[in-house]
Amino acid sequence: MIRSTTGRTAAGGLLLALGLSTTACSNGQDSTDGAGSVAKVNGRISLTYLQKQGDQEYFVGEAAGARAKAVELGIDLKVVNLGSDANKTVSEVQAAIAQKTNGVIVVVPDPAVGPQVVQTAKDAKVALLTSDDQICSTGPDPALCAKSDLVPRVGFSGAQMGTDVGRRAADEFKAAGWNPAETRVIAAWKQDVTVCGDRVKAAKEAFGTVAPGVQTIDVATDNTPTGAQDRVAAIINTKPGVKHWVVVGCNDENVHGGVTALRNAGLSADNVIGVGLGAYLACKDWSGTQPSGMKAALFINGKDVGALAVQTMYDRLKNGKEIPAEAFAKTTMVDAASWKSAGVTCA
Numbered sequence: 001m002i003r004s005t006t007g008r009t010a011a012g013g014l015l016l017a018l019g020l021s022t023t024a025c026s027n028g029q030d031s032t033d034g035a036g037s038v039a040k041v042n043g044r045i046s047l048t049y050l051q052k053q054g055d056q057e058y059f060v061g062e063a064a065g066a067r068a069k070a071v072e073l074g075i076d077l078k079v080v081n082l083g084s085d086a087n088k089t090v091s092e093v094q095a096a097i098a099q100k101t102n103g104v105i106v107v108v109p110d111p112a113v114g115p116q117v118v119q120t121a122k123d124a125k126v127a128l129l130t131s132d133d134q135i136c137s138t139g140p141d142p143a144l145c146a147k148s149d150l151v152p153r154v155g156f157s158g159a160q161m162g163t164d165v166g167r168r169a170a171d172e173f174k175a176a177g178w179n180p181a182e183t184r185v186i187a188a189w190k191q192d193v194t195v196c197g198d199r200v201k202a203a204k205e206a207f208g209t210v211a212p213g214v215q216t217i218d219v220a221t222d223n224t225p226t227g228a229q230d231r232v233a234a235i236i237n238t239k240p241g242v243k244h245w246v247v248v249g250c251n252d253e254n255v256h257g258g259v260t261a262l263r264n265a266g267l268s269a270d271n272v273i274g275v276g277l278g279a280y281l282a283c284k285d286w287s288g289t290q291p292s293g294m295k296a297a298l299f300i301n302g303k304d305v306g307a308l309a310v311q312t313m314y315d316r317l318k319n320g321k322e323i324p325a326e327a328f329a330k331t332t333m334v335d336a337a338s339w340k341s342a343g344v345t346c347a
Helices: 059-073 088-100 113-123 158-176 194-210 224-238 251-265 280-287 302-319
Strands: 028-030 039-041 044-052 076-083 104-105 127-131 153-155 181-191 215-220 242-247 272-276 294-298 326-328 331-334
Touching: 039 153, 039 302, 044 088, 044 302, 059 113, 059 302, 076 088, 088 104, 088 113, 088 158, 104 302, 113 127, 127 302, 153 272, 153 302, 158 194, 158 242, 158 251, 158 272, 158 294, 158 302, 158 331, 181 194, 194 215, 194 242, 215 224, 224 242, 242 251, 242 294, 251 272, 272 280, 280 294
Parallel strands: 044 076, 044 104, 104 127, 127 153, 153 326, 181 215, 181 242, 242 272, 272 294
Antiparallel strands: 028 039, 294 331
């Protein structure tokens, strides 16, 4: 990922509200409802949704959910795919402001641009909300940020998701009857993404509580299937005595990549327990006739997050409702027998 290292300006305070003036703005906003609060919008609301990796199945669904909610609420919505270009994040925020958007919802490719994004929106008195990944107003690393300086976020509870994944993996492990000494847990994620760290930490803790005594190997990846596959393959080659493997991670990409690496190394599906997070890649294995090491996955529906983000911004701009620090969409654990009925769409 590209990191922006120039033009960063720290901005203190939680960006629940970005308007500092009580006079009307040129984008149709009327007076604010208090110092430091977002101005209400009398007319039609215009929003911009900036997404990293917009061609990924989850984010495709997120955009679809956002568009559907925008139509329902009578909002003008523009969705922009940022890819993995952190620098594009700032330029697209600037472009949205120039086009008189009332609010920006953003999934950043790199949290390091957070302070610059926050300051840019604040200077323009444009409402800002993040979805999925957190950003900090005062520094590049949300993990080191005071809670009061985190921009409000719509998404999923990383701790809860990780806990669900860890518990399911542990249940599968116990049902398999494996010897802990002959088993390793692979935990794979991009280690500078805060929400990934939250998920994986919770997964490891939950697994260890239910099934103690199994060693864990942390694997740094780029959160892609091929990246995870390559990194896990390298680990396998150094552990010839391990007979059984459990794979968890930040997302389906990490787990699917890990399971693929194990299969390519000659491990049978009976000796692999993968519990994904997303289900949009896990279901590809379940669509076939061959046994898979992908035993389950937590279904996170991007459509729900996109819709919730748009609704949250609408409530703030139209009705003056305070944006919560975090708002969560629901999740569902699925497997080969239940993924179709749960509404999972395969990538």
